[in-house]
Amino acid sequence: MTIFLPGFGGFQGTSWENLFPFARMQRAERFARYEGPDELTAADLGVILCETSDASRFFASLAKGFCRRFDAETSRWLGFELGLTFSALEILAAGGTTDFILATMPVDSGRKLFARSAEEGHRRLLDLIRDRSSPREGVVPNPDEAVEQWLAAPIERWGRAALCDLLPGFVDPEIDERLYAEMTAGRDVSEAFEHSVDWTRFADLAAARRRPPMPVVAGMPAQPRP
Known part of the structure; x- marks a missing residue:
């Protein structure tokens, strides 16, 4: 079953976005x-790293780490293994609302979440379903019928948007901020940057720019350095 992680605020236009240039500068200075x-110099190395690193690989690696931590924290709170596995980072084009981290979840975990929601009468889930079923003018022709149809469908037939209405009731709304703090305090950012760089190309460019030009002797053309 595919789901997108609730509580993730996206990389674009957030504090997460600044981590890529920060990691590049930090590595250049080192x-x-x-x-x-x-x-x-650090400035020279920063230019080379800019030419040899890829932001999409950096954020995909961060998203994978976010998913792993998200799964561990939510599983602890639920008392059973949720079993989320990172699938992809869906970065929206300009004008979109946010990015999405997609993950897969075992069907059995979905059933356990639904059973846990049923224990409280589906209060939070029902509110989310009614909101999603409402047209833009806010009028639901048959709200109870829409809810009944949604809940009656086997959970393995729910789409990722519907599953994301089920999961938020069990997720701390501040999980994005907390995981940001944990990941920036740990090795997640440096490891993500490590995966974003073509290190062979970096070494070649650094060697070429480190090498001083051969002196030109009067009357003779400059010879390339072996």
Whole structure:
């Protein structure tokens, strides 16, 4: 079953977005410490990293880490293994509302969530279903009928939007902020940047730009350095 993670605020236009240039600058400054006095500066290395790193790979790696932490935290709260597995990061085009982290979830976990919701009379789920069933003018022709049809369908036939109405009742609304704090305090950001760089190309560009030009002797053309 495919679901998108509720509580995730997206990478674009949020604090998450700034992590990519921050990680690039941090890595450039670290590499610069190992350069000689006449070799590459942090600014030089930052330019090379800009040319050899890919933001989409960086954020996909972060999304995978977010999903792993999200699953662990929510599973602890529920008291059973939710079993979310990262599937993809869906980054919307300009003008979209937010990005989505897609994950797969075992059907049995969906059934357990539905049973847990039933124990409280589906209060939160019913409110979300009615909101989703409402047309834009806010009038529902047969709200109870729409709810009954939704709840009567086997959960394995629910779409990811419907499943995302089921899961939020069991998710802390501040999970995005908390996981951001945990991930920036740990190794998630540095590991995501590691996966975003073509390190072979980085090494080649750094070597080429570190190498000083050969002096030109009067009357003779400059020879390439072996």
